[in-house]
Amino acid sequence: MTMRYSFGGDEHVFVEVDEAMSLEAFFKSLSITTAVRAADIKGVTEICPANASFQIKFDPDQIAPDDLVTELKQLESAADTAEARLQTRIVEIPVYYQDPWTHETLMRFRDRHQDPNATDIEYAASINGYDSVEAFIAAHSGAPWFVSMVGFVSGLPFLYQMVERARQIQVPKYLRPRTDTPKLTVGYGGCFSCVYSVRGAGGYQMFGITPMPIFDPKQEIGYLQDFMVFFRPGDIVKWKPIDRETYDAAVADVEAGRFAPRMAEVTFDLNEFNADIDAYNAKLEGALQ
Amino acid sequence: MTIKVIHPGLATTIQDLGRPGYYHLGIPMSGAMDRLSLMSANLLVGNEEGAACLEAVFLGPQLQFTRDAIVAVTGAELPPKLDGDPRPTWTSFPVKAGQTLAFDYLRSGARAYIAVAGGIDTPPMLGSRSTYAIGALGGIEGRAIQPGDDLPVGEGGGKEGLSVPKALRRGPGSPVELRVIPGLYWHRIQETSQKSFFDDTWTVAPECDRMGYRFRGGTALDFVERDQPFGAGSDPSNITDACYPYGSIQVPGGTEPIILHRDAVSGGGYFMLGTVISADMDLIGQMQPNMPTRFLKVDMDAALTARHDRQRLVERLRAELA
Numbered sequence: 001m002t003m004r005y006s007f008g009g010d011e012h013v014f015v016e017v018d019e020a021m022s023l024e025a026f027f028k029s030l031s032i033t034t035a036v037r038a039a040d041i042k043g044v045t046e047i048c049p050a051n052a053s054f055q056i057k058f059d060p061d062q063i064a065p066d067d068l069v070t071e072l073k074q075l076e077s078a079a080d081t082a083e084a085r086l087q088t089r090i091v092e093i094p095v096y097y098q099d100p101w102t103h104e105t106l107m108r109f110r111d112r113h114q115d116p117n118a119t120d121i122e123y124a125a126s127i128n129g130y131d132s133v134e135a136f137i138a139a140h141s142g143a144p145w146f147v148s149m150v151g152f153v154s155g156l157p158f159l160y161q162m163v164e165r166a167r168q169i170q171v172p173k174y175l176r177p178r179t180d181t182p183k184l185t186v187g188y189g190g191c192f193s194c195v196y197s198v199r200g201a202g203g204y205q206m207f208g209i210t211p212m213p214i215f216d217p218k219q220e221i222g223y224l225q226d227f228m229v230f231f232r233p234g235d236i237v238k239w240k241p242i243d244r245e246t247y248d249a250a251v252a253d254v255e256a257g258r259f260a261p262r263m264a265e266v267t268f269d270l271n272e273f274n275a276d277i278d279a280y281n282a283k284l285e286g287a288l289q
Numbered sequence: 290m291t292i293k294v295i296h297p298g299l300a301t302t303i304q305d306l307g308r309p310g311y312y313h314l315g316i317p318m319s320g321a322m323d324r325l326s327l328m329s330a331n332l333l334v335g336n337e338e339g340a341a342c343l344e345a346v347f348l349g350p351q352l353q354f355t356r357d358a359i360v361a362v363t364g365a366e367l368p369p370k371l372d373g374d375p376r377p378t379w380t381s382f383p384v385k386a387g388q389t390l391a392f393d394y395l396r397s398g399a400r401a402y403i404a405v406a407g408g409i410d411t412p413p414m415l416g417s418r419s420t421y422a423i424g425a426l427g428g429i430e431g432r433a434i435q436p437g438d439d440l441p442v443g444e445g446g447g448k449e450g451l452s453v454p455k456a457l458r459r460g461p462g463s464p465v466e467l468r469v470i471p472g473l474y475w476h477r478i479q480e481t482s483q484k485s486f487f488d489d490t491w492t493v494a495p496e497c498d499r500m501g502y503r504f505r506g507g508t509a510l511d512f513v514e515r516d517q518p519f520g521a522g523s524d525p526s527n528i529t530d531a532c533y534p535y536g537s538i539q540v541p542g543g544t545e546p547i548i549l550h551r552d553a554v555s556g557g558g559y560f561m562l563g564t565v566i567s568a569d570m571d572l573i574g575q576m577q578p579n580m581p582t583r584f585l586k587v588d589m590d591a592a593l594t595a596r597h598d599r600q601r602l603v604e605r606l607r608a609e610l611a
Contacts, residue, residue: 006472008534009564010592014473021520021529048313048532050556051520055532057312060596065589149530151315151555154424158530165519172523173558177541190558191520192530197315200423203558217414217425229314 001025003076005069010060013068016053021191025052026148027270030233031079041071049233051148051158084270090236092262092288096247097137097208101182106206112176120205124171141239143281145193147231153200155215155229159193159237162281177203184210211250212261223260238285262288291439296351303409303428306339308417315555319419322400322551322574325459326364330404332610333361333381335447340408341418345401349392356386359406359447365398365575380452398460398575407445421552457606461572464490464581467565470592474528474560482510493580499552502573503545504582510543522558530558536565548573568595
C-alpha cells in the first residue's frame with residue numbers, strides 16, 4: 001500500500017491509502033483517522049474515513065496546509081504499528097430479495113442498464129458465475145460484511161464482504177445513474193453492498209429491500225432515538241433473507257415501535273480473521289444466537 | 290410574528306451558514322450557496338451574519354407579513370416589490386403588517402437572499418436551520434417552503450436605508466472564471482486532457498442545483514490507461530468509492546464536469562480532477578444555465594491569497610454595516 005496525499009482545494013487533505021479495496025486498507029484508514037481524532041489537531045474541522053482512503057477538512061487560517069500534511073504523516077507511522085483490532089457490533093439485517101418495489105424501479109430504468117433483458121440480480125448472478133439467483137443470494141447473505149464507509153447520503157453504509165478476494169462479488173454501476181431508488185434498497189456497485197437510507201438517485205444494482213430503517217431525522221424509532229444515523233464504520237452486518245410475509249410483519253413492527261434489530265457486541269481482530277476466515281465468521285455470527 | 294407564504298417561488302428554502310460536523314455520516318454542510326450575499330442580507334437588517342434567511346432560486350416568493358419588519362434582499366438581481374411598489378436590492382427597507390412582498394423577474398444572478406430582522410426562527414437541527422431536502426433536515430419539515438406555510442421570525446430591530454456599496458458586492462463576470470487547484474485524481478487523465486480542461490470554455494448545463502453544477506461543451510477527457518483497481522468498477526472514471534471534497538469536480542465517464550456544492554453527496558465512486566478554491570464557491574451559486582465558464586489553474590498560495598481577499602471583503606462589509 002502506498003499512501004498518496006493530495007489537497008482538495010484549500011480546505012481538504014485527501015489521502016488514498018490504496019487504489020484497491022481491501023480490509024487492510026480499510027483498517028489503515030480507520031486507525032489513522034482514529035489517531036487524527038485523538039490528536040485533536042488545531043484547525044481540523046471534519047474527519048471522514050472512507051473505504052480505502054480518508055479526508056480531513058481543515059481551516060487553513062488555523063493550520064498551514066503543508067503543516068497539516070506533516071502532522072498526518074507522523075500519525076501514519078504510529079498507525080502502522082497499531083493492532084488491527086476493533087470493539088464493534090454485529091447486526092442482523094433482514095433483506096427481502098427480489099421485492100416488487102425495486103423490481104418496478106429497475107424495470108423503469110432498463111434503458112440505463114448493461115443487460116436490459118435481465119433484472120439487476122439476474123445480471124449480477126450471471127456475470128459472477130452463479131447458476132441461479134438463489135445461489136447468488138446464498139453467497140451474498142452467506143458471509144458477513146464490514147461497514148467500510150458511511151456517506152453518499154445521510155447514513156448510507158458502504159459494506160465490504162468478509163471473504164477472500166476470489167469469492168467476492170463485483171458488479172458495475174448502472175451505465176447512467178437512475179434518478180430514483182426506493183428507500184432502504186439493498187444495492188451493489190464495484191465490490192460494495194449498500195443500503196440506500198433515503199429515496200433518491202443511485203447507480204448501484206438493486207437486489208432487494210430491508211424493512212429496517214437506518215436513518216430517522218425525527219428520531220422517533222426506538223433504536224434511532226440516541227442518534228438519527230444507525231451505522232458507524234467498523235459495524236459488521238449479516239444479511240438475513242426473508243419472504244414477503246416476514247417483510248410485511250417487520251414493517252408493521254417498525255410502525256408500531258416494536259422492531260429492534262438483533263445485534264451483539266463483538267471484537268474483530270484482522271489477523272485472527274485472516275488466519276481462518278470461515279471459522280472466524282462463524283464465531284462472529286455465533287454472537288447473534 | 291410569522292410570515293405567511295402566499296406563493297413559494299420555484300424552490301425557496303430556509304438557509305443559514307450550514308451544518309458542518311456530520312460529513313463523515315453523509316450529512317452535507319448545506320447552507321447558503323452564496324454565503325457572502327446571505328451575510329450581507331443579515332447585516333443589512335441587524336441580524337447575526339449567519340442568521341437564517343430565505344434562499345430563492347430564479348423566481349421570488351410572495352410573502353405576507355403579520356407585523357412590521359425590516360427586510361433586505363441581496364444576491365441575485367431579483368427586484369422586490371412591496372404591495373406592487375418597487376424596492377431596491379442590497380438595501381434595507383421597512384415592511385408594515387399586512388403588506389405583501391413579491392418580486393419582479395430575475396435580472397441577473399440566480400439566488401436571492403431575503404433577510405428579515407430577527408431571522409427565520411424554525412427549529413435548528415444538528416446546529417443549523419438550513420434545509421437539506423434529501424435528508425429531511427432543517428427548514429419546515431425538511432422541505433422547500435409551500436403555500437400556506439407560516440414562517441416564524443425571531444425578535445429583531447434593524448434600521449431602514451442601510452445599503453451595501455457596489456464595490457462590496459461580488460458576482461460572477463462573463464465568462465465566469467472559477468479558480469481550481471488540480472489534484473485528487475488529476476493523474477488519471479492524459480496530459481492533453483489536463484490542458485484542454487483549462488483551455489476550453491464550458492457552459493453551465495440545465496442540471497445545476499444545490500447538489501452540484503454540471504458543465505458541457507468542452508472536450509471529453511481521455512484517461513491514462515490502467516487495469517482498474519479491485520473494487521472500483523470497470524469504467525476508467527470509476528474509483529474505489531471515496532470522500533468527495535466540497536467544491537471538487539468529478540467527471541463521470543469523462544464527459545461532463547460536475548462541481549459538488551452545499552447539498553452534494555459526501556462520497557462515491559467517480560474520480561475528481563481537482564477542487565474549486567473556497568473563495569470562488571459563492572460565485573457558483575449565482576450562475577445561470579448556459580453561462581460560459583472558464584476554469585483557471587491556480588496553486589495553494591494563490592488560493593490562500595484569494596481566501597484572505599475574501600475575508601477582507603467580509604471585514605469591510607461588517608465595518609460598513611455596523
